[in-house]
Amino acid sequence: MDRLRMALIGGGGAGFIGKVHATAATLDRQAELVAGALSSNPEKAKSAAIPFGIAPERAYESYDALLESESRRDQHDRADFVSIATPNHTHFEIASAALRAGFHVVCDKPMTTTLKDAQELVELAESSDRVFALTHNYSGYPLMRQAREMVAAGEIGDVIAVRVSYAQGWMHGVDPTATPSRGAWKSDPEKNGPGGSLGDVGTHAFHLASFVSGLEPRTLLSQMNSYSHHHQLDDYGHAVIRYDNDATGLVTWSQVTHGRLNDLSIEVDGTRAALSWQQESPNQLFVRSLGKPTQIYERNPNAGYSSPAAIAACRLPGGHPEAFFEAFANVYRDAFADMRRVNAGQPTPLEPKLYPTVHDGMQGVRFLTRCLESHQQDSRWQTW
Ligand SMILES: NC(=O)c1ccc[n+]([C@@H]2O[C@H](COP(=O)([O-])OP(=O)(O)OC[C@H]3O[C@@H](n4cnc5c(N)ncnc54)[C@H](O)[C@@H]3O)[C@@H](O)[C@H]2O)c1
Structure with a gap:
């Protein structure tokens, strides 16, 4: 199988998630990193490419130089897809330019900083045949x-x-105005967009609730706060959701909960049983039913109870812990299957897909927007 060629935007220097993208995309050796524009600073963008193993002639000074130059390369040599791991305010312009230049796109969240941009990106993605x-x-x-x-x-x-809760505590220890550091842009509304922790972790929590439940909100209300003195944006909040089947949703986000590291947890209550899972212990899923002992589903591709999608998402036998990188790589692996179909001129399966798409990105930005609107109107219910 030919490897797909990856171009990475962002992730140079101390950049966090770009390195995760580079590792996850190549974990199954289905892709190789061939090009990058890893920083907004042209010199750093070039030097940062060295530890990534990117050839100097494909280490670009900017994302537009990358798109232009890669577009001109031979079809069998140019990058197939562009991964965007830059601050939020750049996602829309980079993703739009990459789609227009004919590349598949893998973008980090939140997809855009405004609903208008998200809608435009949906239209652009739909009118292109790109993944x-x-x-x-x-x-x-x-x-x-x-x-x-x-x-x-x-x-x-x-x-x-x-119920989904995503709690971290790192914001208590940071003053981005006093010591500019990685992620300082997250406190700047111009670069981060209007939703602080809401955009950073709340959108992940909302997506997970939608992914597992299959439900779509009908209305929601939200309330949020900013407790860390230096921070201009929300760092704690929650949303109450009425879903289309009348189910209730509660999404809580925090980056000011002392001692919490990356504590994402989800619980789904059904009329017959309830499911619960925690990201920091990701290899066990709990199923509870009144009057019965709690069942623990292990991540184990060889267990008779494992579902087809769970088995397909495993790389190792049970008891060999898999976690963040592997889960990230699963998003890539599923998107790669569609990229290969498109590259071969074949149709791709219709949504819903296992990997989050531009429509999920739009839903995330809609969630963010409705939460902000509700909060600004004294927590009034908003129509989805
Ligand atoms: N999926 C996840 O779990 C996850 C986790 C963290 C962050 N994120 C998202 O990923 C994005 C990046 O977050 P981060 O924490 O890695 O931020 P970061 O500040 O650690 O890294 C940002 C990187 O982008 C580079 N950069 C900035 N502007 C650029 C430009 N115009 N062109 C090229 N490179 C540019 C910086 O040099 C840096 O390397 C954000 O949108 C964030 O919300 C997602």
């Missing part, structure tokens, strides 16, 4: 895929409630 994947990577965990299949098959009955 657009969004790295809501928590949906790549085998047991989240198992949970989704169990819910869809009615194994927990009808869903009556979904």
